Amino acid sequence: MKNMLKNTLSSNQIDLIMKEKKRVRWTKDEVSSAMTLRYFGKRAYDYMLKDLNYPLPSISTLQKYARHINLREGILEDVLVFMGNFVTSLKRKDAKCILSFDEMKIQYTIEYDSSVDEVIGPHNYIQVVMARGVFKNWKQPIYIGFDKKMTREILVDIIKKLHNKAINVVGVVSDNCSSNISCWKELGVLDFRAPYFEHPAIWIYLAKSVKMYDVQQSFYLVLHLLHYDVTCQMKKIWQIL
Numbered sequence: 001m002k003n004m005l006k007n008t009l010s011s012n013q014i015d016l017i018m019k020e021k022k023r024v025r026w027t028k029d030e031v032s033s034a035m036t037l038r039y040f041g042k043r044a045y046d047y048m049l050k051d052l053n054y055p056l057p058s059i060s061t062l063q064k065y066a067r068h069i070n071l072r073e074g075i076l077e078d079v080l081v082f083m084g085n086f087v088t089s090l091k092r093k094d095a096k097c098i099l100s101f102d103e104m105k106i107q108y109t110i111e112y113d114s115s116v117d118e119v120i121g122p123h124n125y126i127q128v129v130m131a132r133g134v135f136k137n138w139k140q141p142i143y144i145g146f147d148k149k150m151t152r153e154i155l156v157d158i159i160k161k162l163h164n165k166a167i168n169v170v171g172v173v174s175d176n177c178s179s180n181i182s183c184w185k186e187l188g189v190l191d192f193r194a195p196y197f198e199h200p201a202i203w204i205y206l207a208k209s210v211k212m213y214d215v216q217q218s219f220y221l222v223l224h225l226l227h228y229d230v231t232c233q234m235k236k237i238w239q240i241l
Contacts, residue, residue: 001018002014002018005017009055010027010029010030010033012024012025012026012027012030012055013030013055013056016055017055026057026061028078028081029081029085030057031057031061031062031065032081032082032084032085033085034056034057034062035062035065035066035082035085036082036085036086036089037056038059038062039086040089045059046059067115068115071144072113072116073144073145073146074143074144074145075142075143075157075158075161076141076142076143076144079140079141079142080142080161080162080165083131083140083142083162083165083167084165084166084167086138087165087166087167088166090136092166093134093135094133094135094136095133095166095167095168096133096134096135096167096168096169096170097131097132097133097134097162097167097168097169097170098131098132098134098169098170098171098172098173099129099130099131099132099155099158099159099169099171099172099173100129100130100132100172100173100174101127101128101129101130101143101150101155101172101174101180102127102128102174102175103125103126103127103128103149103150103177103179104125104126104128105124105125106123106124106125106126108121108122108123108124109121109122110122120146121146123146123147124147125146125147126144126145126146127143127144127145127146127148127149127150128141128143128144129141129142129143129144129150129154129158130142131162131167131169134170134171142158142162143158149179149182149183150174150179150180150183151183151186152183152186152187155172155183155187156200159199159200159201160200160201163199163201163202164201168202169199
């Protein structure tokens with residue numbers, strides 16, 4: 001019986017169905033899968049849990065786990081686990097995404113994180129990387145960094161880890177601030193005639209990740225020049241666009 005169920009249910013779920021255990025300690029992958037199911041609807045989750053007696057973590061277990069999700073500085077590894085489960089329900093093309101990153105001003109203050117007993121801050125800026133679906137409407141922050149410029153190493157690491165979760169990054173977008181320009185320079189994509197770089201996780205020569213600037217921000221910069229009646233060479237305009 002166990003061999004018949006092992007491709008559908010987890011080991012803990014099988015133990016509960018076979019009544020070999022009355023209580024189990026759910027693993028991170030099991031809770032992650034349950035939270036993905038809960039994401040699609042509370043009523044459906046409650047129906048499977050209470051009416052069909054499907055072996056799932058209780059809502060209180062999910063809430064307890066959610067309070068301890070690691071959201072500390074860097075790549076959000078726990079979030080990537082959830083995303084890996086989420087994309088299993090998508091078509092392959094719907095798992096393609098674009099990364100966008102931006103630096104935002106935050107309040108210069110100190111805060112206490114009781115979950116890890118740590119004092120955070122003070123910081124001036126926060127760097128956020130967001131993954132957004134290309135063919136399907138989904139988005140998820142996957143990286144946060146305080147007072148850190150975006151670098152080639154960070155982007156490459158994010159792209160590789162998303163690829164390991166069957167999420168393919170096909171483009172990267174940002175605005176034109178000086179710190180972002182230095183990142184594009186590291187990637188070798190400043191030339192508008194070749195705005196792309198090799199995908200670090202797909203070892204095929206033709207696999208490219210395209211670099212794109214924030215279109216709205218680019219038009220804002222051009223209008224700013226026109227407002228002050230500034231004359232620029234075409235080469236400079238291309239650098240802005």
